[in-house]
Amino acid sequence: MLTRAGKDPTxxxxxxxxxxxDTLQRGPEMAAASSDGRWRFSRWRNFVGSYTLPGLPDxxxxxxxxxxxxxxxxxxxxxxxxxxxxxxxxxxxxxMPTRWLVDGELDVITFSxxxxxxxxxSVFEQFAKMRFAFSDPLGAALARQILSxxxxxxxxxxxxxxAALIDALKAHMMRGPSSAAxxxxxxxxxxSYRIHNVLxxxxxxxxxxxxxxxxxxxxxxxxxxxxxxFKQAVGISPHQYVLKARLERAEQMLNQSNVSIAFxxxxxxxxxxxxxxxxxxxxxxxxxxxxxxxxxxH
Numbered sequence: 431m432l433t434r435a436g437k438d439p440t441x442x443x444x445x446x447x448x449x450x451x452d453t454l455q456r457g458p459e460m461a462a463a464s465s466d467g468r469w470r471f472s473r474w475r476n477f478v479g480s481y482t483l484p485g486l487p488d489x490x491x492x493x494x495x496x497x498x499x500x501x502x503x504x505x506x507x508x509x510x511x512x513x514x515x516x517x518x519x520x521x522x523x524x525x526m527p528t529r530w531l532v533d534g535e536l537d538v539i540t541f542s543x544x545x546x547x548x549x550x551x552s553v554f555e556q557f558a559k560m561r562f563a564f565s566d567p568l569g570a571a572l573a574r575q576i577l578s579x580x581x582x583x584x585x586x587x588x589x590x591x592x593a594a595l596i597d598a599l600k601a602h603m604m605r606g607p608s609s610a611a612x613x614x615x616x617x618x619x620x621x622s623y624r625i626h627n628v629l630x631x632x633x634x635x636x637x638x639x640x641x642x643x644x645x646x647x648x649x650x651x652x653x654x655x656x657x658x659x660f661k662q663a664v665g666i667s668p669h670q671y672v673l674k675a676r677l678e679r680a681e682q683m684l685n686q687s688n689v690s691i692a693f694x695x696x697x698x699x700x701x702x703x704x705x706x707x708x709x710x711x712x713x714x715x716x717x718x719x720x721x722x723x724x725x726x727x728h
Contacts (some may be wrong), residue, residue, distance in 0.1 A: 438632030446486040446542045447472050453481055458540075462580055462592070468544045469600060473577060475537045485525035489548060489557035491541040491567070491603045492520040493573040500633070504561050513562050515584055515626040516663055519566035521603075523557050534678075539573040543600060553604050565626070572599040624649045625663045629671070636675035637699045642668060677713045680706070684722045691718045 436551065444452075447470050458472035473495075494514045499513040509531050510576045514520065522528060524545050527599050548554040576595045582588055628648050632640055646656035660668050676698045683694050695706035710718050 433476070437526075445470065446488050446490055447540065448485060449484060450474070453483055460580055462576075464596075468547055469596060470542045471576060471580075471596065471599075472540050473537070474540065476535055478532050478536075481530045481532070485527050486522065486542070487524060488542045488545045489554075490522040491543075491599075492522060493539040493570050494518045494520075495537040495539060495570070495574065495577075497536040500533040501536060501563075502531040502533075503560075504529035504531075506526045510562065510649065513630075514563040514674070515629060516665075517565060517567060517570045517625065518563040519569045520563055521557060521561045528560070528562060531715075539577065541573070541599060541603065543603060548604065556604075559624070567704065569599065569602055572602060579629050602689070624651075625660060628660070628668075629664070632672055632675050636654060636672065636679045637697060639699070640668070640672045643682055673709060674713070675702070677710055680718070681711060681714070681721075684718060685725055694718070 445467065447458065447461065450472075454474070454477050456477070458474050460473040461470070462472075463470040475497075494516055496516050502509040502512075503520075504510070545554065548557060560703055572595060575600065576592060577586055579592050579595065628645050631645070632638075642653045642657070645660075646653040649656050649660075651659070657668065660671075662669060666674070680694050680698055683689060684691075691706070692703050695703045698706070698708040698710065707717055710716075710721070714721060716724065
């Protein structure tokens with residue numbers, strides 16, 4: 431059933447999604463919940479900044495659907511070196527305060543299960559510690575399918591199908607994260623972890639050539655197969671992602687330095703300043719010069 435964020439009518443506490451809404455000062459784009467409050471499924475998009483969440487009443491399963499792979503969590507005395515990525519999952523334990531840094535557009539699903547159900551199933555200990563940004567293609571696939579069904583008109587058939595998918599996602603969450611280390615991820619087929627390696631390589635050095643052959647070699651698959659799975663996972667082609675990474679780096683340089691636009695264009699691998707100007711205007715809706723002035727740049 432669709433629901434708004436708010437106080438749980440079955441408990442004298444605010445549920446996890448209501449706490450998140452209060453922190454973000456906005457509700458989820460889409461939310462569904464069981465009538466008895468035993469699970470909640472919500473989609474959140476396009477929030478940027480640093481956030482501190484108090485301990486949530488129930489464990490939460492978070493699926494990173496899309497957006498920039500630059501989400502970090504606070505780890506002891508600083509932001510984590512690891513970043514989340516499309517297709518990754520995170521387990522947030524109940525009652526554990528957390529901090530998050532979102533540096534760009536983001537699209538995530540949160541799925542929480544009533545802690546009493548987990549205790550009854552004797553799996554609550556699996557959620558005693560946080561596990562951040564592990565590859566979970568099945569969890570991501572289930573979340574995407576549930577979401578696509580929720581945007582369709584309600585019907586008996588759709589509701590039965592959504593309930594079955596929710597049960598599958600719930601069972602997947604209760605099973606717990608795989609113990610496989612990154613090195614154990616198979617290299618003969620697609621995985622979100624290997625796409626994450628490609629995204630990291632592009633974001634680390636957007637000015638590099640990043641040929642299709644080089645990127646597919648990082649992923650360990652053929653160029654033609656790589657193009658298909660990359661677009662399926664990220665939503666745009668490898669070439670478009672490289673261009674996007676270069677333009678986002680250019681945006682930073684325009685805001686944070688007084689180097690010339692010609693230097694920015696050349697240092698980021700554009701064939702000419704006019705090529706850079708066109709690409710920047712198409713992406714941001716403004717020319718680099720006017721963008722810098724409007725932003726109060728150097």
